[in-house]
Amino acid sequence: MAKINRIIKTVEDVEAAFYDAIGRGDIDALMALWAEDDEIVCIHPGSGRLLGHAAIRTSWEEIFQSGGVRIHPVKLHAIQNLMMSIHNVIEEIISPHGQPDDIHVIASNVYLNTPKGWRMLAHHASVAPGKAPPEPLPSLLH
């Protein structure tokens, strides 16, 4: 398993590094962001459940055979305490032409605060029909 020595101080940093590694198709960088134990869980859109480093690594290697996948996580909905954080995001998939694809993917990302900083514990992604709804206009009522 790939290791990284630097402490990842915030959930935002590990999430940014996660989508950056997917965009570059960098399997070692990606796998280094997961918690070290084999409790980790990954569910790709329309796929079954993968448990543990070996199965999860193999699945991303297959995805990366055709290169990285550019994803912008948007519309973050975060729930956090000192030890664990759940980020629910809409994954905006960017086509090779630089435009958002008309696909609507939702991801629940669970992060754990480990002695080495924040790491990914679970990634559950699924597809919803149609395009992702537009960002709501800011409300004037508070």
Next chain:
Amino acid sequence: MAKINRIIKTVEDVEAAFYDAIGRGDIDALMALWAEDDEIVCIHPGSGRLLGHAAIRTSWEEIFQSGGVRIHPVKLHAIQNLMMSIHNVIEEIISPHGQPDDIHVIASNVYLNTPKGWRMLAHHASVAPGKAPPEPLPSLLH
């Protein structure tokens, strides 16, 4: 919003109550199991993201119009600390004839330890192709 006064002492209790309420199509019992704040998230299989009590309640009311849905959560994969717990399960959907349907649904259920006991914070369900894989045989190697 429906309230329950009893303290739910364990994650297992709130998860059992969640699937029991779905099986009976009991909207008030179901909604009382969620955390009280509007941070709650629900994603039904093949559907978009719902945030907050009102939207989540409406979605379950629509599902329950044709009655409850009997679901056995199996193959629990749990990650827990004192304040939060993530249960990843395979949802075995039971047909009206009492047999498991040939549908393979995976759910990530996030629970929060609140002053009133454990409550549901997020439910993310998605469909995978084919039947759910059989329970693995116990390994002889330890």
